[in-house]
Amino acid sequence: MAFFKRFESTIDNGIGRRRFGYIVLGLIILFFLWFPNDSSQSNYAKTVFISGFFYAIMASSWALLAGIAGQFSFGHMAFMGIGAYVAGLIARDGIVFATLGIAISPESISAIGAIIIGTLIAGLVGLVIGWLLLRLRSAYLALFTIAFSELFRIMMLTEYDYTGGSNGLSLRPLLQIADVDTARQVEYYLMFGLLIVCLLVMHWVANSPIGLFLRAMREDEDAASALGVNVVRYKILIFVFTSMIVGLAGAVFYSDVGSERIIPEQLEVLQMSLIIAYAVIGGMESLVGAAAGAFISRYLLEATREVVIALPLGLTTSDGSGAFVWETGAWRYALFGVIMVFTLRYMRNGLLHPIITWFSGRDLIMQETVSKRKSDDDYDDQPEAGDE
Amino acid sequence: MSNINLAVNRVSKRFGGNQAVDHVSFSVTKPELIGMIGPNGAGKTTLTNVMSGMIKPTSGAIYLNGKRIDGHPAYDVTRAGLGRTFQITRALGRMTVLENMMVPGLAHRPGANRSALEERAREILALLTIEHLTNEYSRALSGGQRKLLELGRLLMLEPSIIILDEPFAGVHPRLQETIYQYIHRVHEDGKAIILISHDMGAVFELSQRLLVLHHGALIADGAPQDVKSDPAVIEAYLGHDEED
Amino acid sequence: MKRNALFISLIVLLAMTTLLPVSVLQADGHCEFADETITIGGLAPLSAPGAVAGGVAMDWAFNQAADDINADCGVQIDGVNYQIDVVTGDSEGSPERGQAVTERLIQEDQVDAMVGVYHSAVGLATMGMLEANQIPTVFSEPWNDNVSANGIREFDGAPPRFEDGIDHIFRISPASSMVGSVVVDWLLSLGVDDVVLIVENTDYGQPAAADEAARFEAAGATVSKIDVELGTEDFVPILSRIQARAEAPDVIRILVTGETSFNLTQQMSELGIAPTEDTICVTNQFAFQSDQYWATVPDGNYCAFNRVGIIPSLFSDAAVELNAKYEEAWGDIIPSFAMASYDAVYILADAMERAGSSSDAAAIVAAIEATDLELSQGRYYFDYGAHNPDLPEGTPAFMWHQWPDPIVTVMQYYEPGQSGLEAAVVYPEVYQTHGSSYIVPGTSP
């Protein structure tokens, strides 16, 4: 109790808490760095973490695009797919511009080269799509991006002569390490590093003037424009930027780092909806929150495949064991839907938001200002309702 | 700001069958305090929207300091030196008051030193008597405080012409006083102000020149006393149920 | 308020993380079991986008086999009874997930052997890992030729598995070339020369269509291929296109799975395109599940379909018993891949008994190669493997570690609502049940 009291007093100011928050964050990063060295962990656990990192990148970049910039896109998976497919096609077929007389043989393109080109093309498509989307808002934008990603998926599936169809497309392996354990170790650090780098870059963008402008546009595009924010430039910019991030993540992940081939099923609306659900549950407006949401949600979806309900002591089930085993099947997705709906309704900023807010000390500042405002509360005019 | 040159040339805007703005022409060439009045639906807000680049005119042209601005996006217009507020305030709700101030600050001067800008923002907030709300989310502000915040944001832009759309509507009298002071101060800084308001008293008290819109057309443009006695204006106001 | 929200979210998160999976073993009455169990990994699509209906049937079959083996005192090795336990992992139909889950089964569940998979893409993607970890595996449903051919032939950059000594992977489902050849031979024997193939856009449909088209064209028939996307509901436009041809095609062959194929078949018969006197309707093994088939294709009488696996008239007692259990559980006839999945577990258990070990992969592989076992689908054996490594000239590479005898037949309904068990076998002639190699619509055999 005494310890708790002392603890509470040290964290009772914003700076202390923030410091404490950095320590916790550091510990989490240290845990991830140490994790693959734990000899008791199997390669499978690392594989799960690797795909967790991948989805964390997807969810956090979607949070940047939708939560911070307010561009409600369902095309995120498609951009990921563009990165991966372009990288794969280029490494397989090379680049040929017959009319310009350019022909680069596939052998002369390294895996890294293919990934870079894939990333650039994803950014380029992001540029075009971002430009097309300038006139569209909210529901229209969501619908258009759904159409775009469905078209892309159908094309990848139908033009199987080029894309491999539902057999998927193998990318050139990024790493050539024979030993499975070492390879997994390296893949783990590679993907984790990519996640950290992406988070840092996105964090930097979100906290730069650009992030400020994006949030202003999210709140009210017309008002932001009237305040001199070049809404066209930043809207396109954020599409290009997030497309490149997910294009890169896709190209790397499918270059035999997390998976050895990309299949069109990965681009289905369901997969996209899972990303959105991760981000919503973790917190749409926080990059770290969305990343953690993806990581935790995936873990939970995995862990709740089978739910064991232990019976009180002395009771047994008909087969003599002390617990019921419930194969959750589709129920766990149904539950996931419920969590998503309730999160949206009652904890708009995600389940992790209170924790993040607490560490940031933001609520203390709020309390102060609220009390200040109350003190000179002699105005009878009421806050206006939503500006929407 | 010494050079002010706004020219509105036969600007029209149609919505479907409704002629919202009908060949309006006027110009502003010196730091004047201009009132714009007209009955409800006279096209005041539409004209403001057209001038500030929020909507494109159907025809006509607008020049600001020699540069064609009609049809240009709002941010271009803003950067060319024309700032505006909104009739229904548009505070950026889930951003703090300081962040609200920083948006135009950084947009206007991309390379500026952030802390210097913040300093300036705090000064302006102090001037507007809302410095105690600096770290508050602007959605939590009262209507009047939001009006003040909008005015503050304009100062960060340093525009040469300011359009104030109903700055007094629904504002507590004490804050109205602050807004009065603000208008005088800005005007003394050498900026032109176009003031749109239903509050005839305020408009007549403040303005040096009046523009009267009726059914989208500009029916009078002159000194308040002259306009008051203009038969067309009287007709416009008396011939219809005047609101407010 | 804020603090409450914080605690609530913490509690929710904590409560959710504590629901960790724990596996539960069943104790049984009449046999003495050793403490250790033999764990076999299963791989099946149990959630979307995989073919869930197929996956749950396979999962059921794995567990049923384990239960039946355990009821018979499990696997006897050196006089000790070991319980057998199948842990099924969800591949979700995706190669990436399939790989990850396989790795989990190998490393965390420490499986001694594997059974599965439904989707060929998953099978192909997991082969390298199974091989690297030396897990004896019996695949019971992937059809892609390369699943077995890769044992001795390079595929998609992967070297032959047999190259470094032992190939651990076996298959008891047919290679798609084996299926295609039976249907094509049947149709050619009926004299068709104008064929329409309607093919799903997947790793099942496309290779199967390519194979069948090549066979038809080699015999001089004209083939037109129509791709469809899985999940399409309305086929009327494309069927009208077929109907607008000057001559009705001789046969429409449907290489589409699941509810998509049911929609297609039903609309085809509603429009009067096939089956008719001019046009033969040939759909696929899914039609054998007659309850589902008639529920969704009420007009599908006289459609023929290829049946993989033992024909009902040859059902052994074991097969009849298994089918009864399946019908009790799912209310429909057992699909062949569930039978094969059931048998796959038995093959592994038998091999372990003969090898005298549940962990010596080399011995188990040798024992599987020497399998000679009568199960629900018939007698299992493998012609080519380390015991007989040289395939004679003309034998296709996919015969490697491949059960050569999956019975592939063509069956045909001739009464509406008929049970799949009673449908007529029309081809090959040795299995014919009604003395006719095609029942013309409107007649009965």
Next chain:
Amino acid sequence: MIIQDTLFVLWLLAAGPVWAAIGMFLLPSVNKGSADKDQISTTTLQIAGVISGFALGPLGIGLFYFEPALIRRTTLSAGIVLTVFVSSQVLARVIDPELPSGLWLILAGPLWAALAAYFLPRQYRAVEANDQNVLTAAALGGFAIGPLIFGLMWQRTPKISRDWMIALGSLGAWQIYTLFAIHNPANPCVASPFHVTYLTQQTANGIVIGAIYSLMAVGLTLIYSVQGIVSFAHGQLYMVGGYFSFYFLMHSSNFLSDLTGAEISINPILGIPVAAVIVFIMGALFERFFLKPMHEGLIERVSEYAILITFGFGFFIEYTTLAIAGPFPQRTDRFIEIRRFTLQRAQITDDFAFGPINIIGDRAFAMVVGVILIFALLYFLQRTWTGRALRATSQDRQAAAVTGINPTNMNTLSFGLGSMLAAMSGAALIPIFAWVPWVGAEMVGRSYVIVVLGGLGSVPGALLGGIIVGIVEALGAGCHPDPSRGAAYKEAFALVIFALVLLLKPTGLFGREQT
């Protein structure tokens, strides 16, 4: 059982001369009361009544009845379609296949479309001309006649009316069709002299399925018109409507069979009201608990919240259904015991024959059900107090509230009704398609296309949009140059239209201008 030539009899009943007469007298009378500025002359109305009644019977008359503005456009489009079709056919037989496509790419085509779309609006602004619709017209015109339109619009900067766009658009369509006819002579859409039967068949396919699609889309558009949100749970509500019907029919027929000892089957049409009631309640409850706070100002960023919350709702419904009903395909009995309606082949001249045309019986029935329900809804919206209140709310919430309408109840009602329409189309389609828990995904994608095409918030727009999408899909799959890929791209055709509409005219055919 196949009833020969019932289609002909059916047509006589559902359309044909009787309805033409009805249309001739009915249409002019209904327009009298409307305050439409573009008054349409009685003669035009009579002609429209005759043609629409003759061709589409009550469907056509109803459409014009509720949306008289359509008459001019429809007549114009019909004329254009015929001209395009005939002239392309003629040209295709005259012109050397190698020549035109290269020439077309130089003289017109996408390059000119892009150039014109970029430069012309700037030119219009530079000369202070009225630049309404210029972007669209420039793109269409550049595509169709390249430098010609470029020069004309650059020099003269004419005011662009709707007729301009229709003319330019149809010119482009004509060129594409002609090129298509020249390059793909074996295609059933162009092969054999005026391959009318095939095109009629495909158009009929499109209309039948399109009218069914409309029913679902109408629900979506209704919700949008009142609440301003797009329901992303619509596909799942459609799916679950089918399942409610299925389980109701199964259990009640089992119950009755047990009771009487005889095998009793119930017509699936009875499942429609059951599904409607259950899903109406579901939708209304969801609205009360999760959407109502949105209108009370408790939620920020309303439109995003609406997308996500309905999306989560749909996610929940889909997986709950999967857990309960399982992944196995289901289907109910059919509506009518007629497999298909056939219009027999008629030899008109020695080398020209018409028919046969086939329409699947149950589908035709479902179409009739769908159309009846849509018109019932239109009647409800236009002629009953509650319906008018709904419309009033959709037009102006504040004004509606002042006149004593409770907008909160109207929101709940609209979401309930919209969900109900989805469920009804589900219940109307489960006798036609094999039903699985993920069946909503494809259908709802199409509904989005339809409502955007028709204009979000417009009920007649959804009806027309559904039919257009149905026809486009049918003709797309039926005429795609590569017969093997046509069906695989079926869904894609609608998506392309969707993208084009969103980019060129986001308000769709009947949508309200956003201000």
